[in-house]
Amino acid sequence: MTPPLHMSLAGQTVDVLRELVLTGEIPPGARVNEVELAQRLGISRGPLREAIRHLASEGLLVLAPHRGASVPTADAADVQALFELRAALECAAAELAASRRTDADVVRLRAVCEESRRAYSAGERFPYRLDLAFHQSLLDAARSPRIAEQVRLVQQRVVLLRSGLRDDPPHQQASLDDHDALVTAIAAGDPSRASDVMRKHLARVCAQMLTSLG
Amino acid sequence: MTPPLHMSLAGQTVDVLRELVLTGEIPPGARVNEVELAQRLGISRGPLREAIRHLASEGLLVLAPHRGASVPTADAADVQALFELRAALECAAAELAASRRTDADVVRLRAVCEESRRAYSAGERFPYRLDLAFHQSLLDAARSPRIAEQVRLVQQRVVLLRSGLRDDPPHQQASLDDHDALVTAIAAGDPSRASDVMRKHLARVCAQMLTSLG
DNA sequence: ACGATGTTAACTGTCGACAGTTGACAGCGC
DNA sequence: GCGCTGTCAACTGTCGACAGTTAACATCGT
Numbered sequence: 172m173t174p175p176l177h178m179s180l181a182g183q184t185v186d187v188l189r190e191l192v193l194t195g196e197i198p199p200g201a202r203v204n205e206v207e208l209a210q211r212l213g214i215s216r217g218p219l220r221e222a223i224r225h226l227a228s229e230g231l232l233v234l235a236p237h238r239g240a241s242v243p244t245a246d247a248a249d250v251q252a253l254f255e256l257r258a259a260l261e262c263a264a265a266e267l268a269a270s271r272r273t274d275a276d277v278v279r280l281r282a283v284c285e286e287s288r289r290a291y292s293a294g295e296r297f298p299y300r301l302d303l304a305f306h307q308s309l310l311d312a313a314r315s316p317r318i319a320e321q322v323r324l325v326q327q328r329v330v331l332l333r334s335g336l337r338d339d340p341p342h343q344q345a346s347l348d349d350h351d352a353l354v355t356a357i358a359a360g361d362p363s364r365a366s367d368v369m370r371k372h373l374a375r376v377c378a379q380m381l382t383s384l385g
Numbered sequence: 386m387t388p389p390l391h392m393s394l395a396g397q398t399v400d401v402l403r404e405l406v407l408t409g410e411i412p413p414g415a416r417v418n419e420v421e422l423a424q425r426l427g428i429s430r431g432p433l434r435e436a437i438r439h440l441a442s443e444g445l446l447v448l449a450p451h452r453g454a455s456v457p458t459a460d461a462a463d464v465q466a467l468f469e470l471r472a473a474l475e476c477a478a479a480e481l482a483a484s485r486r487t488d489a490d491v492v493r494l495r496a497v498c499e500e501s502r503r504a505y506s507a508g509e510r511f512p513y514r515l516d517l518a519f520h521q522s523l524l525d526a527a528r529s530p531r532i533a534e535q536v537r538l539v540q541q542r543v544v545l546l547r548s549g550l551r552d553d554p555p556h557q558q559a560s561l562d563d564h565d566a567l568v569t570a571i572a573a574g575d576p577s578r579a580s581d582v583m584r585k586h587l588a589r590v591c592a593q594m595l596t597s598l599g
Numbered sequence: 600a601c602g603a604t605g606t607t608a609a610c611t612g613t614c615g616a617c618a619g620t621t622g623a624c625a626g627c628g629c
Numbered sequence: 630g631c632g633c634t635g636t637c638a639a640c641t642g643t644c645g646a647c648a649g650t651t652a653a654c655a656t657c658g659t
Binding site: 179180181214215216217218236237238 | 611614619620621
Binding site for chain 1: 639640641642
């Protein structure tokens with residue numbers, strides 16, 4: 172079974188290349204050689220170029236004229252700017268979620284929180300997968316497709332930043348608490364509190380990230 | 386004098402094609418024929434395709450597999466979703482502007498407001514140019530490059546929606562008042578009020594837009 | 600006359616090759 | 630020995646042509 176079989180070569184290449192970047196197989200700072208990567212993927216340069224430009228539009232690659240594409244490296248200012256954007260989007264999403272959530276949404280959010288705690292207690296090394304799941308569930312509850320789309324793009328960039336960063340257990344503990352508080356505010360239908368909790372949550376994550384690469 | 390002479394053909398084509406779409410020369414719903422447009426622009430299909438994909442990533446074109454690109458047509462739900470995103474971004478920008486504004490920022494914002502009123506009183510048909518200038522000045526004051534970038538993309542889509550919409554004088558009057566109130570809140574360094582005014586301003590603009598195409 | 604089916608034309612998706620530019624290396628002058 | 634300049638290789642940017650798919654049209658059957 173190959174779901175993306177109907178996609179164009181360029182479309183498939185977008186997914187493949189995205190994975191190569193997000194997994195760090197092409198590390199930050201590394202340049203992308205079109206001919207080399209093209210024959211490595213067994214395709215021509217045309218579709219590969221389209222995939223590269225697409226990933227560049229998502230911020231996972233940066234283009235320099237006549238110098239090709241490379242994986243971006245971020246400094247403190249970049250992280251700050253990125254998290255300001257993320258806060259703008261996710262705080263709004265939290266507000267909308269608090270306004271529009273259904274009982275089913277709350278159930279789902281609670282389930283993700285519980286599973287996160289279970290995984291954390293079980294000593295799982297990367298419950299980050301569940302962190303993404305939580306934020307995704309929140310976006311579902313917000314029912315704002317455009318905001319959801321932009322959040323996904325920002326989260327991707329955050330994942331890129333995280334690649335090659337050690338995990339921080341006490342920080343993860345705090346995040347679990349934040350998530351619970353968020354669900355409580357959303358379940359209570361309190362937009363402003365949900366927004367506030369989200370803002371503080373992201374401020375903490377941002378601060379942790381800044382110290383992790385200072 | 387040709388400023389974009391150093392840019393790649395694809396880069397120039399992005400600007401040209403963007404203008405063709407935003408001015409309505411290629412109207413919403415129209416499809417884009419690659420070979421025809423390519424020879425019309427005097428270039429090959431390669432750079433044109435890259436430009437098309439780029440504009441698609443900005444939301445100014447939509448791609449259908451094996452059916453090419455076309456200018457998107459928006460329904461009420463699209464407008465709603467777009468303005469939810471715009472509100473998330475611009476409310477955050479208003480907050481940041483209120484926190485970070487300098488005296489020079491306030492002077493600039495006041496100047497734009499005054500010029501808008503002058504143009505409106507003089508009976509200028511499209512002070513929309515000055516509306517964009519105002520929001521741009523606000524973004525400058527916010528000093529958040531990523532948010533500013535996203536706002537510009539959203540505003541572009543709004544411009545596309547406006548293309549082929551009649552102007553509404555009483556609505557413009559209200560917008561001028563909104564802008565003044567925004568500057569006042571920003572000058573006072575009151576983020577929550579700035580955000581609130583912005584939210585109401587955008588709600589009004591959105592509502593006006595929805596009625597204009599109902 | 601209406602619907603289903605085969606055919607065809609147009610357009611997109613993909614490929615390989617050429618041209619132009621960039622950055623680096625080697626050679627020369629000081 | 631150090632700096633400058635000319636040359637060269639590598640890579641990107643661009644082009645034209647081929648292959649595959651889609652949708653519309655015409656044809657055939659009922």
